[in-house]
Amino acid sequence: MSIKFYLIIFLLFQLSGIISRAQVIPGIQTSTFFQEIKTNIKLPEQASSNIIRLFNTAKGVIAITSNGIYNFQTKNWSDGSLGSDWLTAATDANGKIWLASARTIQKEGNPQVIELPVDAKNDTILCLLLENDKTLLVGTTTGLLTWKGTWSRESFTRGKRINSILKDLKGDIWLATNDGLLRRIDGKWVNLDDLLMAYGLKRTYFALESGNTKADILFGGLFAVGCIAEDGNHWLLKGSDGLPYGPVKTIRNSGKEIWLGTDRGVIKKDSCWHYYNGKRWLPDNKINDILPIDARTTWIATPKGISQIQQVPMTLAQKAAAFEERIKLRHDRYGLVSRSKLRVPGDLSTSQMVTDDNEGLWTSIYLAAECFRFGATFDSEAKENAIKTYQALERLETVTGIPGLPARSFAAAGDTVIQSRSPHPKIWHPSPDGKWQWLDDASSDEIAGHIFAISLFYELVAEDEMKVRARDLVHRIMTHIVDHNFQLIDFDGLPTKWAIWNPDSLNNIPGRWYERGVNSLQMLTFLKAAVYITKDQKFEKAYQMLIQKHHYAENTLQAKMSDPYQNSHSDDILTYLPYYTLFRYSTDLKLLPVYTRSLQRAWKVAQPERTPLWNIIASASLKKDCDLKIALQELELIPMDMITWKMENSHRWDLPKDQLTGRSHEAQSVRPVPTPEAAIIKANSNPRQYDSGSDGAYEDDGAYFLLPYWMGRYHKLFIEN
Numbered sequence: 001m002s003i004k005f006y007l008i009i010f011l012l013f014q015l016s017g018i019i020s021r022a023q024v025i026p027g028i029q030t031s032t033f034f035q036e037i038k039t040n041i042k043l044p045e046q047a048s049s050n051i052i053r054l055f056n057t058a059k060g061v062i063a064i065t066s067n068g069i070y071n072f073q074t075k076n077w078s079d080g081s082l083g084s085d086w087l088t089a090a091t092d093a094n095g096k097i098w099l100a101s102a103r104t105i106q107k108e109g110n111p112q113v114i115e116l117p118v119d120a121k122n123d124t125i126l127c128l129l130l131e132n133d134k135t136l137l138v139g140t141t142t143g144l145l146t147w148k149g150t151w152s153r154e155s156f157t158r159g160k161r162i163n164s165i166l167k168d169l170k171g172d173i174w175l176a177t178n179d180g181l182l183r184r185i186d187g188k189w190v191n192l193d194d195l196l197m198a199y200g201l202k203r204t205y206f207a208l209e210s211g212n213t214k215a216d217i218l219f220g221g222l223f224a225v226g227c228i229a230e231d232g233n234h235w236l237l238k239g240s241d242g243l244p245y246g247p248v249k250t251i252r253n254s255g256k257e258i259w260l261g262t263d264r265g266v267i268k269k270d271s272c273w274h275y276y277n278g279k280r281w282l283p284d285n286k287i288n289d290i291l292p293i294d295a296r297t298t299w300i301a302t303p304k305g306i307s308q309i310q311q312v313p314m315t316l317a318q319k320a321a322a323f324e325e326r327i328k329l330r331h332d333r334y335g336l337v338s339r340s341k342l343r344v345p346g347d348l349s350t351s352q353m354v355t356d357d358n359e360g361l362w363t364s365i366y367l368a369a370e371c372f373r374f375g376a377t378f379d380s381e382a383k384e385n386a387i388k389t390y391q392a393l394e395r396l397e398t399v400t401g402i403p404g405l406p407a408r409s410f411a412a413a414g415d416t417v418i419q420s421r422s423p424h425p426k427i428w429h430p431s432p433d434g435k436w437q438w439l440d441d442a443s444s445d446e447i448a449g450h451i452f453a454i455s456l457f458y459e460l461v462a463e464d465e466m467k468v469r470a471r472d473l474v475h476r477i478m479t480h481i482v483d484h485n486f487q488l489i490d491f492d493g494l495p496t497k498w499a500i501w502n503p504d505s506l507n508n509i510p511g512r513w514y515e516r517g518v519n520s521l522q523m524l525t526f527l528k529a530a531v532y533i534t535k536d537q538k539f540e541k542a543y544q545m546l547i548q549k550h551h552y553a554e555n556t557l558q559a560k561m562s563d564p565y566q567n568s569h570s571d572d573i574l575t576y577l578p579y580y581t582l583f584r585y586s587t588d589l590k591l592l593p594v595y596t597r598s599l600q601r602a603w604k605v606a607q608p609e610r611t612p613l614w615n616i617i618a619s620a621s622l623k624k625d626c627d628l629k630i631a632l633q634e635l636e637l638i639p640m641d642m643i644t645w646k647m648e649n650s651h652r653w654d655l656p657k658d659q660l661t662g663r664s665h666e667a668q669s670v671r672p673v674p675t676p677e678a679a680i681i682k683a684n685s686n687p688r689q690y691d692s693g694s695d696g697a698y699e700d701d702g703a704y705f706l707l708p709y710w711m712g713r714y715h716k717l718f719i720e721n
Contacts, residue, residue, distance in 0.1 A: 176205035220248030239653025261287030335392030345696030364449030404480025407438035443498035520555035
């Protein structure tokens with residue numbers, strides 16, 4: 001790199017005013033937030049799982065299933081089965097339940113069965129409304145019937161499918177049909193689609209509900225949900241307004257929020273949109289009914305049971321404690337942070353830990369989190385966790401018997417291990433002492449994770465012997481790499497597939513061009529950390545050689561590839577962990593402007609993706625606020641449920657499709673899928689990918705939440721009382 005290049009960058013750096021390493025970022029005060037948590041409501045054994053209606057009554061919550069009435073009171077269910085094949089239900093003014101099958105109706109406590117009239121023998125009952133104590137309105141597939149001891153048919157509705165019936169504050173009756181929105185005013189029927197309604201609504205309506213004033217009418221149509229307001233402030237919301245999906249077939253208004261049921265999930269509208277879809281949130285995506293229980297609790301009825309979605313007051317510290325407990329219970333394998341495989345998908349009681357190709361990286365993430373936790377709180381538990389986890393990372397290197405070469409994973413000699421299915425075969429080998437087995441072909445993932453985490457362990461946690469061990473481990477790893485021309489050399493004497501940082505490869509081989517920026521950044525970081533920890537000047541000499549002869553500092557300006565090139569999200573973690581370490585140890589005023597430009601450019605690419613860890617690393621390194629409020633929001637939004645449910649979003653109306661696919665040819669949105677509605681992606685996958693997940697086959701450890709949280713606490717970017 002030329003002296004002129006450095007001079008220009010240095011002058012620009014000075015003029016920008018960001019050369020001050022003492023700049024302080026005002027921290028954000030954290031507070032209690034509401035964490036959404038799903039619970040499956042267990043029904044009595046005799047109850048059908050097909051929940052068709054829910055009611056909140058003086059007797060408690062009433063669940064109507066296809067085989068009867070069940071009363072939930074003081075956390076217990078009554079035995080209230082009554083008949084079978086029920087399709088819908090309603091309550092009268094006295095709180096009594098009226099049940100309907102396809103062609104019969106029966107009142108709770110009354111053995112009399114009311115059958116549809118002969119001329120409606122082929123109809124199916126869809127909805128009921130007790131207009132008063134003498135009049136029952138029955139919506140069917142071919143029109144509206146009235147029961148007053150005898151049957152009559154509303155001729156105006158003949159041939160129309162009656163999907164929902166509502167009585168408004170004035171006593172008018174509204175019908176949602178497949179041929180218009182009908183209203184009975186002073187005994188006379190009108191079809192509003194013949195007079196007023198927008199043509200685009202296609203005369204098709206599924207649901208009705210009273211608005212906040214009770215005089216307002218909410219309706220769900222094919223493509224929109226809307227309100228006919230008494231004061232004229234009507235509104236209509238479509239996909240372009242944020243409606244995730246439709247048609248909306250159920251509406252429940254709780255006052256502060258509106259819940260919308262569809263055949264592919266449930267939607268909540270408050271100041272924002274929230275979409276609950278998939279087994280993370282629901283037993284089944286088809287929504288039969290919705291019941292707000294209180295201001296923070298809602299029950300969702302589906303054909304396969306009831307889901308409770310509850311907003312639980314929580315602090316980030318409490319959330320972190322729950323994530324720590326998960327790791328302790330189901331992800332601690334010999335100190336490594338391992339995957340939890342569920343023998344029965346979604347059932348945590350069937351969890352068993354299994355090996356993973358990148359356990360060195362994921363364990364490093366947890367070790368770093370515990371180091372930051374100890375640095376922020378001096379919690380003795382955090383220190384114990386960090387020491388135990390460091391020892392597992394150390395064993396990844398000692399178990400190979402090759403100084404400086406870490407394994408991807410290790411297991412006891414007699415353990416069953418997972419054979420790698422990646423395109424590049426990896427082999428399990430016995431350790432020299434025969435007590436262990438280890439997985440070969442370590443990559444840049446392992447080294448990026450190890451150097452990042454061990455440096456923090458050395459600085460923030462280690463004392464005495466542990467400090468010496470950490471120093472010696474870094475020395476062995478970096479000596480191996482430097483002595484082998486900036487490569488990891490595997491058991492067979494050949495370089496591993498991805499751990500290649502030498503100049504000839506990065507600067508000259510077209511197949512390595514994609515790695516030029518990120519691998520140059522990694523190697524400069526590794527060397528600078530080794531200089532700080534070991535004080536061995538051979539690493540400083542190698543650092544300077546790569547910069548002066550092979551342009552590695554200049555290469556870092558292209559560390560994050562972006563449009564029009566392929567965007568590899570799996571490389572983000574291998575970019576940002578080195579950035580943090582490099583800025584922590586680099587003090588060269590000539591090179592800092594280069595590294596600053598590199599990180600500023602990389603973060604600009606990642607900024608729209610709302611990844612907390614990248615925002616916090618950029619903020620801590622650049623000494624400025626890089627969307628810390630968004631990082632805090634995202635930490636709050638990460639779900640408590642870390643099961644890798646399949647999450648599908650490609651059908652949504654509110655997430656426009658990008659004309660370009662992702663790296664693996666996956667369909668993607670033009671913006672990130674909201675975090676509670678997306679798959680578990682560990683900050684190393686495409687956040688705009690519509691559909692992903694393993695349908696409950698695994699549970700993630702959740703350390704990808706712990707690291708940004710504790711890093712933010714350590715750097716006082718997040719302030720807690």
